[in-house]
Structure formats: structure tokens, C-alpha cells
Amino acid sequence: MTTSTAVSAARIFDGTRWHDNSALLISGGRVDGIVGITDIPAGSPRLDYDDQLIAPGFIDLQVNGGGGVRFGDETSAEAIHAITAAHARFGTTKLPPTLITDTPEVTARALEGGRQARSRRIPGFLGLHLEGPHLSLERKGAHNPSFIRPMTEEDLHAICGYRRASGFLLTTVAPENVTTEQVSALVEAGVVVSIGHSNATAATVSTYLDAGASMVTHLFNAMSPLGNREPGIVGAALDDGRVYAGLIADGIHVDPVTMKVALRAKFSPGQIFLVTDAMQTIGTSLREFELNGRVIHRNAGSLKLADGTLAGGDIDMLASIRFVHTVVGVPLESALSLASSIPAKAAGVDGHLGSLKPSYVADFVVLSGELDHVDTWIDGNRVVHA
Structure with missing residues (x-):
């Protein structure tokens, strides 16, 4: 079984609602879910974005x-x-x-x-x-x-x-x-x-x-x-x-x-x-x-x-x-x-793109509180870093 990578931030917008002090779990280029910081699976690699926010790409x-x-x-x-x-x-x-x-x-x-x-x-x-x-x-x-x-x-x-x-x-x-x-x-x-x-x-x-x-x-x-x-x-x-x-x-x-x-x-x-x-x-x-x-x-x-x-x-x-x-x-x-x-x-691609739901493509952007660009992830890979 593939281990999820946990990408955490102060706030995560999944396309519908906000998750505070949470982590986005990704593996194989897909979203596994969003969990609270204390619920990150043991042994998961972690990347913390501290006080920043994550949103769908x-x-x-x-x-x-x-x-x-x-x-x-x-x-x-x-x-x-x-x-x-x-x-x-x-x-x-x-x-x-x-x-x-x-x-x-x-x-x-x-x-x-x-x-x-x-x-x-x-x-x-x-x-x-x-x-x-x-x-x-x-x-x-x-x-x-x-x-x-x-x-x-x-x-x-x-x-x-x-x-x-x-x-x-x-x-x-x-x-x-x-x-x-x-x-x-x-x-x-x-x-x-x-x-x-x-x-x-x-x-x-x-x-x-x-x-x-x-x-x-x-x-x-x-x-x-x-x-x-x-x-x-x-x-x-x-x-x-x-x-x-x-x-x-x-x-x-x-x-x-x-x-x-x-x-x-x-x-x-x-x-x-x-x-x-x-x-x-x-x-x-x-x-x-x-x-x-x-x-x-x-x-x-x-x-x-x-x-x-x-x-x-x-x-x-x-x-x-x-x-x-x-x-x-x-x-x-x-x-x-x-x-x-x-x-x-x-x-017509909302079945796999545009949100951070389980099984969706792990496309997301990391922004500062002032909405400045920090990182871009495409297909579960970090492709741009500020």
C-alpha cells in the first residue's frame, strides 16, 4: 500500500469548504483526503506550509x-x-x-x-x-x-x-x-x-x-x-x-x-x-x-x-x-x-479536476495570507516554488 504524503497548512479550501489546521493527503498523483494535523497517519512524509493556505489548482x-x-x-x-x-x-x-x-x-x-x-x-x-x-x-x-x-x-x-x-x-x-x-x-x-x-x-x-x-x-x-x-x-x-x-x-x-x-x-x-x-x-x-x-x-x-x-x-x-x-x-x-x-x-471535467476531493487529481496551489503565490503542484508533483 502506497504511503500518503501529508501537505499541511493553516487553511485548506477543498472547493466547497475550509479546513483549518489540516493536511492534504496525496499519493500516486491523487488526493487521498484531508485530515486534521493530529490525524496524519504515522510514517507519512510531511511538508508543512505553516500559516499559508492551500486551494484547488x-x-x-x-x-x-x-x-x-x-x-x-x-x-x-x-x-x-x-x-x-x-x-x-x-x-x-x-x-x-x-x-x-x-x-x-x-x-x-x-x-x-x-x-x-x-x-x-x-x-x-x-x-x-x-x-x-x-x-x-x-x-x-x-x-x-x-x-x-x-x-x-x-x-x-x-x-x-x-x-x-x-x-x-x-x-x-x-x-x-x-x-x-x-x-x-x-x-x-x-x-x-x-x-x-x-x-x-x-x-x-x-x-x-x-x-x-x-x-x-x-x-x-x-x-x-x-x-x-x-x-x-x-x-x-x-x-x-x-x-x-x-x-x-x-x-x-x-x-x-x-x-x-x-x-x-x-x-x-x-x-x-x-x-x-x-x-x-x-x-x-x-x-x-x-x-x-x-x-x-x-x-x-x-x-x-x-x-x-x-x-x-x-x-x-x-x-x-x-x-x-x-x-x-x-x-x-x-x-x-x-x-x-x-x-x-x-x-465537464469536474469528476476529477477542480476540487480537492478523495481520488481527484492532486492539482493545488499554495498561497500566502495576502494571496501571493508560494507553490504550485500538478498531478501530485511540486512544479513551481516561489
Whole structure:
């Protein structure tokens, strides 16, 4: 029988409740349980974090890059590892590298990179997120309009084939360029379908939810707004309990007051969760970079094209949690859940990720009382130490 390692801390948040002066027991990359300090099994190796806190590792479902690498510019398993490693420094323990709208050739290379990352068991790799190219030109944001196009049968076959053979896949689509029949086929294959970069009406969104879509990409951004006569995608997302919605919490993409209103208004069981939409600037001192031949400027926490269009996020997940906790006023346990158990539910991986329950993957983050990063553990291994 494998002996559990006991990782103790002043407080442990298991995804539902706090445990004071307790220890997280782990073995074989999995959680064995949480016990009081006095109940640690005799002979267990121990690691004490004293007055710090332990929480489930963060799950970020929209990450374009990090560590100087953008997924798409580079698509190899090594590039994926560079991205996951950059975000692990800020507590993210699982993420799907996100490919924004690009050519069929780049998309094919990205799918192959995902297959390689899975076969090599890259730490932190969850799967892939294809954000486009089947989006709306009217709500394209920073996506290159020359690459936006309707979904073909070849596209559908490639996406479904990846999901069946290689694991988790999330795709952002717009009703303008994807049919309900295609959405149903994607969902039947196990693909998580998110609506985004679209000018769809609320009624259209409802039809696509009926077809199996279950998520909305970066709520409020690049989508039809909540209006007095047309609720748009925003209204549909808040009102329909079938849908989860990602939210970029940097105070730039969405105003803090708007965040408060949305968090209060969201009808369950679907919930709002945090995403970073992070670009390759995370963990670097980069001041600018190119995106499909266009220069993106980094300034005061924002990434913009020359015309002022936002082009992804310049924030990590831990900073996002601090923002919603200290600025928006979300209780700490709820803020932590917005980055762990809720995205796990949205992605359909909550049976083994997002919480510190027995038999769950031992992904967790250690934080100071001031919410500074201390350590990150992925699959039961300490991968980052402050």
C-alpha cells in the first residue's frame, strides 16, 4: 500500500469548504483526503506550509500564450509546455492552449501539437481550445477577418476526430458560420461548444443551446449586448441556466460594476467563471508582439491593436482572483471557485479536476495570507516554488 504524503497548512479550501489546521493527503498523483494535523497517519512524509493556505489548482479555459510563446505561432509540444509552465507560476494547473482564428494549415498543426502534448503528458495540459475560425465578421474583435469562414464537413471531421482520439476539446463558434446540426455533431463527439464572437439574438442563442452548446466565450466582449428590446448573447447567457460563461477579470475588458451585476444576475445551474484570455506576455517583459502580421502594443495591463481594439488579456489567473476578491468584493472562497471548480464543471471535467476531493487529481496551489503565490503542484508533483 502506497504511503500518503501529508501537505499541511493553516487553511485548506477543498472547493466547497475550509479546513483549518489540516493536511492534504496525496499519493500516486491523487488526493487521498484531508485530515486534521493530529490525524496524519504515522510514517507519512510531511511538508508543512505553516500559516499559508492551500486551494484547488486553477483551471483557465482560454489561454492564447505565455512565457513569450503564442499558440499558433508555435504549435509543438515544447511550445505547449512553455505556455503551461508560464501559467503554473501563477497557480494555473490545467489549461487548453487556445488557437485563435487562423488558416486550415495552422489549425491542423495545432491539433497535431495537442496530440503530441497529450502523448508526452505535458504537465498542465488539459486539451485544446479552438477559438474560431468559424466566427462572425461583425464581432471579430482582433481576429483576422481574412481567415474567418463557415465550418465545412472537413472542419467538422477534424475537430470530432481529435476529440475522439486525443481528449478534451473546446471550440468557440458563432451561429453566423456554424449550423445547429454541426453543433449537435460536435457535442455528440464530446466537444464542448461555446458561443462567442457573434451578433446573434437571444432567440438564436437558445436554439443553439437546444443543439448542445453550453458555454459563452468572454462574456460582454465581442458579442451582442444586453439591450432593452433585444437581450442579445449577454442577456441569454445570464438568463439561461444551461450555459456557463467565461469572464475576463482585468478591469479593462469588463468594468467591475458590470462584473458585480453579472455575478448577481446569472441564473444557475450554469455559472460564470474566470478566464484570462492571456497572450504570450505573461511571465515576460515583452512590450509588443505581432499577431497575424499586426503589431499588438502592451500598456498598463492592456493589449491593443493600433486602432485600440483589445487583443487578448495581459493578466494571470491569480491576479484575476485577487481582482474579483479585492475590487469586485467576491468572498475569497467564491473567488477561488470561479477559477477552479466552476470552470471544471463548465468543461465537464469536474469528476476529477477542480476540487480537492478523495481520488481527484492532486492539482493545488499554495498561497500566502495576502494571496501571493508560494507553490504550485500538478498531478501530485511540486512544479513551481516561489
